[in-house]
Amino acid sequence: MHREKHFCWFIFDNDQLLIEHRDGQYMVPESLNPPVPLSFKLDVSSPEKENCVVAIPEPGVEINNSRYFFTSLREAWGFLDSGLYKIAGRAAQILYWEMHSRFCPVCGIPTQQTTPITKVCPSCHFEQYPVISTAILALVRKGDQILLVQARNFKGTFHGLVAGFLEAGETLEECVAREVREETGLTVNNITYFANQPWPFPSGLMVGFIADYVEGELVLQEEELKSAAFFDRAHLPELPRKLSLARKMIDWWLESNPSS
Ligand SMILES: [Zn+2]
Known part of the structure; x- marks a missing residue:
């Protein structure tokens, strides 16, 4: 039939x-x-x-x-x-x-699609694939507190985690240390992988890491952040929606650090 x-x-x-x-x-x-x-x-x-x-x-x-x-x-x-x-x-x-891939970025003529995720320039044969921007998320622990920030590009009033794009030649762990230092002035160590999540806004991959505070005073990078502070579990601000990896990381921290 x-x-x-x-x-x-x-x-x-x-x-x-x-x-x-x-x-x-x-x-x-x-x-x-x-x-x-x-x-x-x-x-x-x-x-x-x-x-x-x-x-x-x-x-x-x-x-x-x-x-x-x-x-x-x-x-x-x-x-x-x-x-x-x-x-x-x-x-x-x-x-x-x-x-965003209709023309060859090398010679500017219209591309031809050869597979659902491949386009080829018929003139210079340059191949294009979907560009996925990798970004890190950092959950920074300090005693029984975590670092939460309000970034200027957040869609809403919630507090989330330090985040930033991977740069050329950088490992993910180096990216975590750099982003935390640049955005907050803090030094971290014990940087360990947590999980990752496709982030289609518009085309990214978020990679989450847990890290521990070592030293430094909070000094905000004003262009990126509106506020940043350490919070304990009893005094958490508005958190990201459950859609996000950031929220999964914060929830994991809450579950793994039950109050006495
Ligand atoms: Zn071309």
Whole structure:
């Protein structure tokens, strides 16, 4: 018996993802045809899930029924299960790359796509792949306290962890030590890997490390940080949302340092 193939549609209008609300559940549309007319589509299937398509709707498309709505990728975390959210993040990163790799950066002529994650210049044969920016997160412990900061680029009023991009020629541990020193004036040691997380805003990988305070007084890098301080578990400020690796690290610290 022939069964028609259904596709999982990851439809992005700029940073807004189309969500379907059906039978009390939230998901991305899964159907033979997309629920809105498209101007662009690209297969982003992976071993985790086949028949996934990332797409852009035709300009000016409006949703006129309560079954579908657009929401930002960050907000979609509240609607989709973790497996689907991970694929949505992957789709968003590939779409971002697609939109930013249309011309060869060497000679400027239009590129040709040869695989879902490879483009080649037909003239000079320069190859492009999705660019993933690696950044570190540092949870700095000092006795029964941790260092929390408010960065100027945080979306919200919460306090998070020291973060920064890896530089050329640097190890991740060197990056942690440098970012903590540059942003707060503090020296740390015992830098140990915790976990990592794809961060599709727009195309990054966050790598988390635990470190211990050694010495120094807090001196803020004003261009990067609004505030920074050490907090104990009884006096924590507003924390990042559970979506983020930073929050997982803070939660881990809370669970591993129960109050007496
Ligand atoms: Zn070229």
